[in-house]
Amino acid sequence: MLALTALAASAAPGRANGLQPCAASGTALGVARIVEIDTSTGALFGSISAQARESRFLAPKEVVLTFDDGPMPPVTRSILDTLDRFCTKATFFSVGKMALAYPSTIKDILARGHTLGSHTWSHPLNLRRLSLEKSNEEIEKGYAAVTLAAGQPVAPFFRFPGLSDSGPMLKHLQQRGIAAFTVDAVSNDSYISDSAKLLAHALKEVEAQKGGIVLFHDIKPATARMLPQFLTELQRRGFTIVHMRAKSGVEPMPDYAGKLAPLLAKSEKAAAAPGLVPFYGLVKPGEMAASDGLPVTEIAPALKTRPETTARIAAAKSTVTKTAVRGWSARADAPVAAPAATVGSWGTFVLPDQ
Numbered sequence: 001m002l003a004l005t006a007l008a009a010s011a012a013p014g015r016a017n018g019l020q021p022c023a024a025s026g027t028a029l030g031v032a033r034i035v036e037i038d039t040s041t042g043a044l045f046g047s048i049s050a051q052a053r054e055s056r057f058l059a060p061k062e063v064v065l066t067f068d069d070g071p072m073p074p075v076t077r078s079i080l081d082t083l084d085r086f087c088t089k090a091t092f093f094s095v096g097k098m099a100l101a102y103p104s105t106i107k108d109i110l111a112r113g114h115t116l117g118s119h120t121w122s123h124p125l126n127l128r129r130l131s132l133e134k135s136n137e138e139i140e141k142g143y144a145a146v147t148l149a150a151g152q153p154v155a156p157f158f159r160f161p162g163l164s165d166s167g168p169m170l171k172h173l174q175q176r177g178i179a180a181f182t183v184d185a186v187s188n189d190s191y192i193s194d195s196a197k198l199l200a201h202a203l204k205e206v207e208a209q210k211g212g213i214v215l216f217h218d219i220k221p222a223t224a225r226m227l228p229q230f231l232t233e234l235q236r237r238g239f240t241i242v243h244m245r246a247k248s249g250v251e252p253m254p255d256y257a258g259k260l261a262p263l264l265a266k267s268e269k270a271a272a273a274p275g276l277v278p279f280y281g282l283v284k285p286g287e288m289a290a291s292d293g294l295p296v297t298e299i300a301p302a303l304k305t306r307p308e309t310t311a312r313i314a315a316a317k318s319t320v321t322k323t324a325v326r327g328w329s330a331r332a333d334a335p336v337a338a339p340a341a342t343v344g345s346w347g348t349f350v351l352p353d354q
């Protein structure tokens with residue numbers, strides 16, 4: 001709790017508004033270019049998957065920053081403040097339940113110009129262990145919740161909890177026009193709570209993978225604490241940031257949206273949100289997609305055949321080292337710890353008044 005309180009206190013002053021041009025953009029890390037992804041074919045990006053993937057769209061030393069599992073207000077807001085300070089952008093894969101519990105933080109992510117995707121409704125540790133019906137429900141309910149909390153369409157960007165994907169689930173994403181993202185560089189912030197050690201490990205991974213999609217979690221105080229040094233080091237070592245955005249938003253399934261709307265109302269009432277309008281005003285769909293003259297690379301992957309069974313593709317070519325894959329596989333089923341003072345295990349987490 002102490003760490004969270006300290007974070008909240010340090011995050012408050014000097015908060016920048018994402019709608020304003022970044023004053024330090026001449027010298028800050030910033031964003032080198034934008035990649036706009038057409039998700040209509042349900043492509044799969046990133047290195048850590050046994051399924052058929054797209055080739056890497058990043059040049060060596062280009063980095064995409066991603067944050068999973070939030071929003072967790074004190075941690076997420078500290079991360080947002082740091083990203084503002086470095087004039088840079090990231091992608092957040094938020095959990096549906098968390099989004100409904102903290103809708104104002106979700107709106108803040110979008111207001112500051114970041115990309116928002118989903119990471120299921122309740123973060124089951126391994127979607128492959130659920131029936132296809134249940135896993136698809138987790139995916140769809142997650143999008144309905146994040147969209148409701150955002151108050152606008154979100155990106156059809158999905159990340160599997162524990163990177164636990166399968167052919168049938170990817171086929172469902174294809175049918176829904178949702179792209180999935182695995183990872184190139186794993187920071188291991190789920191397991192390293194010492195910020196200095198986390199910084200060293202994350203930098204080592206990014207160097208080993210020559211950049212790529214980097215995985216962090218915006219429920220981890222150590223991640224928020226080390227992020228300023230991490231971004232400073234990236235810039236010093238000549239890495240640049242690529243911001244991913246979607247060509248169009250995802251349409252949530254109306255059944256789930258209807259069922260979840262009362263939960264959002266309860267959550268907002270509990271938080272005494274003043275009319276749901278944040279201090280920066282309402283953000284219109286697409287308003288934050290302005291490129292500000294940055295080069296935009298458009299990607300429209302061709303449709304791939306997805307297997308009907310959960311069997312992995314044996315001969316999948318992986319650009320990840322065997323050590324990294326072994327390390328990840330060994331940990332794929334480990335519980336993702338949330339700060340105990342605020343949220344219990346994923347299994348016991350409930351919305352306010354639920």
Ligand SMILES: [Zn+2]
Pocket residue numbers: 068069119123161162336
């Ligand atoms: Zn996760």
